[in-house]
Amino acid sequence: MSFKRRSELWSYLFREKFNPDKSLTTTLRKVPLFSEITSSEMKRVRRLLHRRVFQPGELIFREGEAGWGMYFIESGLVRITGLDRRQQEVEYALLTKNEFFGEFALVGSEPRSATALAVMQSVLHGFFKSDLDELIDKDPRLGCKILAQLSQVLSQRLEAMNDKLKLFQEGILTANPKAV
Amino acid sequence: MSSLLAGHHYLIRALYYGLVVAAVALLLYGVAVLSLILATGFLLAYFLEPVVNTCESRGINRVASTLALLLILSGGLVIFFRWLGPVVASQVMNLSAELPAYRELVLGWIVALKSGLLSRLPEGLVLEYDTMLMVKIEESMRGGILSLPKLASGIFSILTVIIFAPVIAFFFLVQGDEIKRHLVSLIPNRYFEMTLMLIHRIDRQVGSYLRGTFVDCAAVGLLAIGALTLLQVPNAMAIGIFAGLANAIPYVGPIAGALPGTLVVLLAPDSFAPWWAVPLAFGIIKLIEDLFIYPMTVGRSLRLHPLAVILGILAGEHMAGFLGMLLAVPCMAIGRTVIEVLRSSLKSYRVI
Numbered sequence: 091m092s093f094k095r096r097s098e099l100w101s102y103l104f105r106e107k108f109n110p111d112k113s114l115t116t117t118l119r120k121v122p123l124f125s126e127i128t129s130s131e132m133k134r135v136r137r138l139l140h141r142r143v144f145q146p147g148e149l150i151f152r153e154g155e156a157g158w159g160m161y162f163i164e165s166g167l168v169r170i171t172g173l174d175r176r177q178q179e180v181e182y183a184l185l186t187k188n189e190f191f192g193e194f195a196l197v198g199s200e201p202r203s204a205t206a207l208a209v210m211q212s213v214l215h216g217f218f219k220s221d222l223d224e225l226i227d228k229d230p231r232l233g234c235k236i237l238a239q240l241s242q243v244l245s246q247r248l249e250a251m252n253d254k255l256k257l258f259q260e261g262i263l264t265a266n267p268k269a270v
Numbered sequence: 271m272s273s274l275l276a277g278h279h280y281l282i283r284a285l286y287y288g289l290v291v292a293a294v295a296l297l298l299y300g301v302a303v304l305s306l307i308l309a310t311g312f313l314l315a316y317f318l319e320p321v322v323n324t325c326e327s328r329g330i331n332r333v334a335s336t337l338a339l340l341l342i343l344s345g346g347l348v349i350f351f352r353w354l355g356p357v358v359a360s361q362v363m364n365l366s367a368e369l370p371a372y373r374e375l376v377l378g379w380i381v382a383l384k385s386g387l388l389s390r391l392p393e394g395l396v397l398e399y400d401t402m403l404m405v406k407i408e409e410s411m412r413g414g415i416l417s418l419p420k421l422a423s424g425i426f427s428i429l430t431v432i433i434f435a436p437v438i439a440f441f442f443l444v445q446g447d448e449i450k451r452h453l454v455s456l457i458p459n460r461y462f463e464m465t466l467m468l469i470h471r472i473d474r475q476v477g478s479y480l481r482g483t484f485v486d487c488a489a490v491g492l493l494a495i496g497a498l499t500l501l502q503v504p505n506a507m508a509i510g511i512f513a514g515l516a517n518a519i520p521y522v523g524p525i526a527g528a529l530p531g532t533l534v535v536l537l538a539p540d541s542f543a544p545w546w547a548v549p550l551a552f553g554i555i556k557l558i559e560d561l562f563i564y565p566m567t568v569g570r571s572l573r574l575h576p577l578a579v580i581l582g583i584l585a586g587e588h589m590a591g592f593l594g595m596l597l598a599v600p601c602m603a604i605g606r607t608v609i610e611v612l613r614s615s616l617k618s619y620r621v622i
Contacts, residue, residue, distance in 0.1 A: 140451065140466070142459055149460070156614060158467045218463065220470035224447070228326045 114139075114215065117164050120188040123217075123239045131232050138225060140216040144208035157195030157202040159218030163187055166212025172204040184209070193243060196222060310431050311438025315446060316480055318343075322443050336443045340436045347432065354507070361508035365530070372533050468611045475607050476600055482568035483518055489563045490517040490555060494527065497551040501543035503531055513552070517559075519595045520579050528552035574602055 115132055118124045124135060144150060144166070151157060153172055161168075163185055170183040170191055182204055185191055191206060196219060208214075226233035318339055325335035442449075450469065457465045491514020498506035513527030531548040574582075579599060586598030 137447075140455065140462070142462065144459060151463070156464070156467075158463050216463070218466055220466055223470070227323045230327050 114164060117162055117188050117215070121162055121190050122243050123190070123193070123236055126239060127232065127235055131229075131235070134225075134229065134232065135217075135236075138217065138221040140218070140221075142214050142216060144212045144214060146208060146210050148208045150206035150208060150214070151192065151202050153203065153205045154201045157192060157200075159216055159221070160190055160192040160196050161206070161214040161216050162190045164213040164215060166214070167209040168212055168214075169207045169209050170204050171207070193240065195219075196240060197244070307431050307434045308438060310435035312442060313480065314343075314435055314439035315442035316477055317484055318439065318443060319446075319477070320481065333444055336440055340440055344436060358507050358511065361505035365505050365508055365534075368534075368537065371537055375533060375537060464611075464616075468608065471611050472604055472607050476604055479568060479600060479603055486559065486563055486567045487514045487517045489567075490514050490527075490559055493555045493558065494531075494552070497555060498531055498548070501535075501547050501551060503534055503543060503548060504538060505534060509534065519583060520599060521576070522583060522595065524552065524556050574599070574606065578602065 114136055118132060118135065124132065127135065139162075141164075142161075150161065150168065165187055168185045168189075168191065169181060170185060171179050171181050174180045183191075191204075192202070194200070195202065196217070222233065222236070225236065318336075321339060322332060322335050325339075326332050454462065454466055454469070491510050494513040495507055495510030498510055503509065509531045512530060513524075516523040516527040519526070528549055531552070532545065535543055535548050536545050579602070582598040582602045583595050586594035586596075586601075588594070590597070
């Protein structure tokens with residue numbers, strides 16, 4: 091038996107079994123919203139999420155639609171687009187594993203500000219207003235933690251937006267958001 | 271083996287779908303047979319959910335708090351049936367025994383009313399309506415008397431509900447969210463968010479209405495029992511419980527609740543209270559309810575136009591009698607929420 095084969099044997103014997111819960115926890119740990127919560131609280135959050143599988147090209151939500159929550163990407167690729175002033179489609183972002191989108195809908199009542207589309211088969215986990223309400227009812231401490239983290243994420247987004255606006259006003263930034 | 275199965279591909283598929291259809295049919299049949307137990311368990315879970323949630327928010331395990339709460343409730347029911355049950359049952363029997371006397375009293379009123387109206391309306395019309403009314407009263411009174419044996423035979427099914435409804439409620443309380451989550455997971459991606467929000471809104475609105483109505487009716491029932499006991503009205507507990515139950519029907523309920531008490535006082539020659547004391551007491555109870563209890567319990571959870579409520583109650587009575595009257599308003603609230611959410615969502619999803 092060659093060395094390579096032996097190492098393959100050992101790695102096979104001591105391989106870690108795929109654990110979907112662990113994989114999801116790893117994804118969630120990287121999301122700022124859940125970065126401060128304990129392991130037991132994470133268990134609770136995991137039970138609240140809705141796992142959805144989107145096929146390539148499948149629409150997740152469209153700009154202008156009513157939005158009720160946000161999504162975390164466990165695997166796959168999601169394109170976020172919007173319409174500019176000339177009603178032409180502009181790509182805002184291409185999101186992949188461990189990233190999230192749609193968080194504004196979790197607290198606001200405004201329609202979706204962008205369109206999200208699955209580029210390839212994507213496994214997403216949805217976290218919605220109803221889940222947050224439920225969490226606040228049953229575990230206010232955890233609900234407050236998540237709300238605090240959410241407000242931090244939103245304030246960071248606002249700051250980034252202000253910076254972009256300043257650059258735009260100074261003429262440094264062009265109308266195409268991909269330029270920066 | 272696989273080649274053997276390949277030839278029977280359609281047969282196996284048909285067999286599989288046949289099994290699924292049979293399982294669903296069996297499930298639906300089971301739900302229909304057990305509908306009363308399931309509905310009672312579901313309602314019980316609805317009422318207890320805020321308490322269980324509060325316990326959970328204070329760090330008490332959900333299973334433990336649900337079990338403790340159901341045990342306390344069962345204890346309360348045992349106490350009720352042990353001490354208060356026989357009293358209420360005997361009072362209900364007394365009231366039903368006096369039904370012929372009430373019938374005579376009501377008929378006397380109708381005769382007096384008829385003689386007053388006779389001079390003002392065409393004779394044929396008055397006679398026609400008088401006969402119709404008499405027949406209706408006779409039917410309802412006889413129905414009331416005849417339904418007593420039915421009521422006694424129904425005690426077994428009531429006992430079944432009392433035993434099994436808490437078990438159903440336990441599972442709804444402990445695993446309700448998981449059941450809901452699983453059902454929602456079957457919805458296609460495009461409509462899943464909308465469905466989730468629809469369920470959430472209906473749950474909040476109908477839940478707050480049902481819980482509020484329950485507390486409101488219990489408060490009115492207790493106040494009625496207290497007032498009737500003070501006025502020394504016979505069978506005060508049975509009449510008070512009826513008044514509390516009837517209060518669940520908006521507008522019609524409070525009047526229907528006051529009527530038996532007034533009739534009982536009118537029939538009792540040596541009554542402590544004058545006949546007008548009972549309607550006056552119910553008027554005061556209604557005032558207390560409107561000013562203090564209703565705003566705190568049901569409040570604006572319903573948001574239905576009074577005319578719509580009245581029409582709904584009439585339609586409910588036409589379809590399913592007293593139960594229909596009780597269920598009309600929550601059903602209308604569900605219908606309105608569904609239409610509201612569907613309209614806004616389908617518009618935003620550009621379906622309509």
